[in-house]
Each structure stands twice: as C-alpha cells, then as structure tokens.
Amino acid sequence: MATNNAKTENKEKAISDAIFIERIKKENKYYKIYDSYTLNKNITKKLVNTEKPQCVSVQDRKLTEEVDDEYIKMVEYQNLPPNKKYILPLTESQNYGWDCKVLLPETMTDPRLRFPLRSTDIRTNGNCSKRSGTMAASKKS
Numbered sequence: 001m002a003t004n005n006a007k008t009e010n011k012e013k014a015i016s017d018a019i020f021i022e023r024i025k026k027e028n029k030y031y032k033i034y035d036s037y038t039l040n041k042n043i044t045k046k047l048v049n050t051e052k053p054q055c056v057s058v059q060d061r062k063l064t065e066e067v068d069d070e071y072i073k074m075v076e077y078q079n080l081p082p083n084k085k086y087i088l089p090l091t092e093s094q095n096y097g098w099d100c101k102v103l104l105p106e107t108m109t110d111p112r113l114r115f116p117l118r119s120t121d122i123r124t125n126g127n128c129s130k131r132s133g134t135m136a137a138s139k140k141s
Contacts, residue, residue, distance in 0.1 A: 077085065082094055089098045108114060 082089070083098050083100075089095050104113065
C-alpha cells in the first residue's frame, strides 16, 4: 500500500514539475532582459576623459577643440518649440495653440482694441487731497 502511495506521489510530483517547467519556458519566451545601456552616438564622440583638477593647470584646462557645426545645429533644433520641430502635434495638449497666428496687427493707436485707464482711484484721490490740502506729504511739521 505504501509503495502505491509513493508511486502516485512521485507521478504527481513529476507532472507538477513538468507543468512548472513548461510554464517557465513559456514565460522566458516573451521575457527579455535589457541589461546593456549605451549612450547616444553623437554624445560618445564628444566625451573627453579629464584629469583631476588639482593636477592640471588652468591653461591646460581650456578646450582647444572647436565644437562641430552639426552638434550646434542639433542643440538649436532641440531648443525649438514643438510647432517648429514637427509637422503635426504629437500630443493632444499640443493641439491647443499649434496654429497660433496674430489675427489682428497690434497697434497702440487703434481705439477699438485698446482701453487705457485715463484715471484711477489713487490718482483722483491724490488730486482731491491736493486741492483740499490734506495730503500727508504737503503737511509741514
């Protein structure tokens, strides 16, 4: 009796092990480990190994190499606003203001669009106090 139980337990363990192994193989089929990191190719060309600052004189620290025009253009391109970099907006929030053009020319003499304050409360209050002679600055002590 004990031998039959031992045989069935061994079969169950073998079956469960086979199922477990099959599951691991299926997981490893779709699982990739990304452990290699690289720098941008444009940056790796410009890297310089420097010495310790205490060991190098000030004159030697200055870079004698000139920066490539290609690298300067790449930096300027990165600093452009999105509507000048891309043809269409990439995100939904870029849709707002993508085509922002001035509808009317900004003129300071057009009375329809400019409403300057001709007088303020402070100004009228100051004028009234000057007339009445109650202004704090005009009092002599």
